[in-house]
Amino acid sequence: MSDFDMMNLPEALTKRIAEMGLTDPTPIQAQAIPHALNGRDVMGLAQTGTGKTAAFGIPLIARLMEEGGRAAPKTARGLILAPTRELAGQIATVLRAMTEMKVQIVVGGVSINPQIQRLSKGVDILVATPGRLLDLVDRRAVRLDQTNFLVLDEADQMLDLGFVHDLRKIAKMMGDDRQTMLFSATMPKQMAEIAASYLHEPLRIEVSPPGKAADKVTQEVHFIAKAEKTALLIELIAKHREERALVFTRTKHGADKLTKALDRAGYKVVAIHGNKRQGQRDRALAAFKAREVLVLVATDVAARGLDIPDVKHVYNYELPNVPEAYVHRIGRTARAGKEGAAIAFCAPDEIAHLKDIQKIMKIRIPVASGRAWEEVPDPKAKPAGGRGRGRGKPGGGRPGGGPGGAPGGAKPSNNRRRKPKPRGPATTG
Template sequence: MGIDHRINANIAAMGLTHPTPIQAQGIPAVVEGRDVLGLAQTGTGKTAAFGLPMLTRLIKFGKKPDPKTCRALILAPTRELATQIAAHVDAYAEGTPIRAFRVVGGASINVQIERMSRGVDVLIATPGRLMDLIERRAIDLSATTYLVLDEGDQMLDIGFIHTLRRIAKMLPRERQTLLFSATMPKLMSELADTYLTDPVKVAVNPPGKAADKIDQGVHFVPQGDKATLLAEYLAKHPGELSMVFGRTKHGCEKLSKLLEKWGFSVAAIHGNKSQGQRERALAAFRKGDTQVLVATDVAARGLDIPEVAHVYNYDLPNVPENYVHRIGRTARAGRDGRAVAFCAPAEIGELRAIERAMKSSIAVIGGEVPVGAPLAGRAPRGRGKPVDAAAHKRPSRRPSRRPRSQQAHG
């Protein structure tokens, strides 16, 4: 496929021997120098789809980058995703002259300034910290000929679009731009056209579709009973990794402390945690030392932890597309996974919006169905798989060690 032989040796040692559909269709276009808009489900290898051919092209430069410059810029919406991309790029480029560096908030900006003074081949950054460094004249983007927007729909969202426009003005007009995402709402697609020139569009799965190997189900439950219900689900699968998504930083912290009090091995990731705390929590979860990770949507995108067997949507997301990203943390690398959404009466609107975005209904596996909600046991219309209701049937009584008075509320 035109990949440098040293990079090929590295990915073979990592066990990557056959390209996924997004890689098979996207890599040749990147090698040719074309702009690419890549849409594929989470867990299908999008990082390798843009990383392997980009590194191959960078190797051909044959000389070191100038001080304060980078030849390729990869922008990611969260620190966790930027860290993971950097780890993959380092692994792909081992034994080559390519040097990559990650800049994110929460880390020493002085260390980042010192490192950038020597220049790097690949810079992986979150937009906020990148702008901090640009304003301090620590980074010069005039020689950056490759731009990658990972999780492109979020990078083009209102929270990032103004910063992205400022960054784009500092880049050369003659550049190669790659945009990859699992979801791409219509407005985001229109915005993407302003950054891509005659792009090759690679859509290996319908945008917004969840991976087929994820068994999905919704359990209707009063808001005040969610913590006890979650504890019952977790207790059924000891030794298996579970991610629990909440809506707010305060709610996630409160829930994690309650689960810890109830005897579960748990950690939390959200915006109020320091960078060091977030990295330690993720490292412990990857190793299996922590078996439950409670997180806001900062952990919903891109994180690749194949051993995650269960995803629980403790609170349904306000943005329907985020549901697909959340449950995409399971069923990775060809494995099976299970996703359960807890739906309180006040969240029926969010549930319907999610089903419209996915163009399929989610099977009801428990609880009393409110009026107007999907009927229990309704099969999805040809997309996704319902969760095994028998395997997830709620026990008739609460765990004795979890008194109702200690329940967390969303």
């Protein structure tokens, strides 16, 4: 008998959970599910990869089964809001494995007409991104006045993506007599406002400090010039060609450019980002999951919602300018108690981002190569004591070494000597 059996869940749900291989609840599940089953509003804070989907999915399904009845046309009995298409898809997949109830997903990037058709008869659980949901509301394809259960998943990312106004609009469309669950990996200041607007006397559950990485993630940073990053990435990936690697860039253009470079280097690689059509993104993820390609290059659209087994290596090719995003990125590895590695590249203009990341994580990431840019002397600075021989700047792209082995980055001599000028009489003073 598993601990889930002790939670007095509906028999059909318990059977489905067992078939999914869920036997022992994770800490966030063990603490959140019993209170949610009792109808309490819950605010759960837990690092990515700790089982938050089941933490809200199990009690949501159980309460809908207990309530009974069917959804009226163009309504949803339960609503789950997610920040990205990928995360919404992942949630829907998990819920469909747990229940026979009607679970529908509505996201942008695809035709809206089939979604309108699917909502026409009503659904038990609707998984949506905020923007597409409001589009459907505006078209009178769905209404929320009969939605009694609301889940906000990865609420902090919805704030980062600018959905705060959409969330306020959606809240006003729902009745006050509802149960709300909010889950997040970090707790930015604005989250308190969202919690006050959505939750009624919530039970706060925090199973790990915000900003903490999974215990089995090893982290390291390489201090390296921007122009040398691609060569180093190719060198490192070559050491584990048979293992999956997820590479994060900051921009869509950067993701495409890096993908082409890795393809030229002989790697099977795909990319996903906001400019890709939903079909392209789905096919790329499917190929990565099926091991048809072992390298996936992505922007932060993939920082959450990707639950792919055995992603052993996460590369931060470019550090994010939002430090919390780093935590979510590296959460794509070491999932479900497995081991993983997070490798970061830090160029001179990214040192401030690295400092912010280390501050929220309350750690100092071990240095794998190079010297911290802030520790490298400024080549323009004069040494103490007046004039003297200047100190060379970092060379060869990596701090601490110069081209051709010249110490300190000093340029090698061209072996040409100037003809000495005639000198006049010595002077003093």
